[in-house]
Amino acid sequence: ALFSKTMRIFKIMVAGGQYRRIKVRPLDVMKPFFILLSIALIFLIMWTTISPSAYVQVPIETSRDQFGRITSSYGICTWKNDERKEFWQACIYLLQTFEFITILILTYYAYRCRNISTEYNESTWIGLILWIDLQLAGMSTLLSILVTNEEEIYRIGSSVIIFFNCISVLLLLFVPKMIALWNEKKEKLEKEVRRTERLERLRRFDALKKAQEDEAAGITRGSNALLALETPFNDGTMTEENNDQTDDGDEGYGMKIIASLDDQTTELHQELNVNLSETLSENELLRQSIKSTKAAIINATSLYQAVDE
Numbered sequence: 001a002l003f004s005k006t007m008r009i010f011k012i013m014v015a016g017g018q019y020r021r022i023k024v025r026p027l028d029v030m031k032p033f034f035i036l037l038s039i040a041l042i043f044l045i046m047w048t049t050i051s052p053s054a055y056v057q058v059p060i061e062t063s064r065d066q067f068g069r070i071t072s073s074y075g076i077c078t079w080k081n082d083e084r085k086e087f088w089q090a091c092i093y094l095l096q097t098f099e100f101i102t103i104l105i106l107t108y109y110a111y112r113c114r115n116i117s118t119e120y121n122e123s124t125w126i127g128l129i130l131w132i133d134l135q136l137a138g139m140s141t142l143l144s145i146l147v148t149n150e151e152e153i154y155r156i157g158s159s160v161i162i163f164f165n166c167i168s169v170l171l172l173l174f175v176p177k178m179i180a181l182w183n184e185k186k187e188k189l190e191k192e193v194r195r196t197e198r199l200e201r202l203r204r205f206d207a208l209k210k211a212q213e214d215e216a217a218g219i220t221r222g223s224n225a226l227l228a229l230e231t232p233f234n235d236g237t238m239t240e241e242n243n244d245q246t247d248d249g250d251e252g253y254g255m256k257i258i259a260s261l262d263d264q265t266t267e268l269h270q271e272l273n274v275n276l277s278e279t280l281s282e283n284e285l286l287r288q289s290i291k292s293t294k295a296a297i298i299n300a301t302s303l304y305q306a307v308d309e
Contacts, residue, residue, distance in 0.1 A: 039098060047091040051084040053077040078151060092144050100137055106130055125172045132168045136161050198282050205279060 055077050063072035079085040110127050143157045 036102060043091055043095050047088065051079065051087040051091065053079055076151060096137065096141050096144065103130060103133055103137060125176055129169055129172050133165060136165050201278050
């Protein structure tokens with residue numbers, strides 16, 4: 001699976017990096033997967049068929065009672081004769097050689113894709129997985145050479161190596177994706193909040209601008225006039241007579257006295273200036289974001305040109 005994933009990235013980003021359309025079908029990705037899986041299955045079937053192991057009870061010589069009878073034993077999987085054990089060792093060496101060659105090929109493709117930035121930066125994590133697998137493959141080879149005769153130690157060591165191999169692949173492939181998805185959702189939520197706040201500031205800005213225009217119109221009528229806005233309102237003190245005069249029944253229209261112009265002039269100007277400065281700051285952030293996006297596009301273009309060369 002890791003080999004197929006790296007091949008897919010290589011075909012899309014490197015082999016198709018000349019700004020031409022390339023299509024990678026599921027069959028193209030599954031071909032190397034099935035080939036590698038078939039080779040591994042052939043080795044395992046031969047191993048199980050020709051050199052099967054059997055569970056036996058091994059007596060502990062030091063555990064004898066007063067009559068010389070053995071009272072304790074332990075179970076272990078072993079082979080009936082040395083010929084089967086030798087074939088098992090040959091299968092182990094073949095599997096390790098096959099794994100080592102596969103890792104080398106995979107390392108080559110990962111090296112070619114080292115500078116490619118994908119959505120979740122998979123090339124970095126795949127390279128780290130390969131580095132760990134290469135170290136574990138070396139440890140497994142040393143273990144099979146040095147302690148093959150110590151069956152119990154060999155099985156424990158092999159189990160530990162296989163465990164760390166599987167855990168490293170699973171954690172380094174899926175945990176970064178989960179973190180990236182969580183950060184992506186968080187960023188979308190923050191953008192939505194900023195968008196809502198910006199729309200609210202614009203709405204308040206328009207309302208204050210309209211109030212300022214109404215204020216200017218009121219000044220022409222007299223400095224001591226009261227500011228009256230014709231707005232929809234819903235007042236609990238409305239009478240049935242007023243409700244009958246409206247079309248909707250729940251919403252009334254009329255002249256609602258807010259405050260005198262002399263009391264509101266300073267406050268309106270201050271709030272208008274604050275909202276205007278916030279809107280200008282938001283626009284400046286948007287311009288900076290657009291500039292950074294353009295820079296990223298230019299860097300990606302130069303990267304593709306470097307890959308083509």
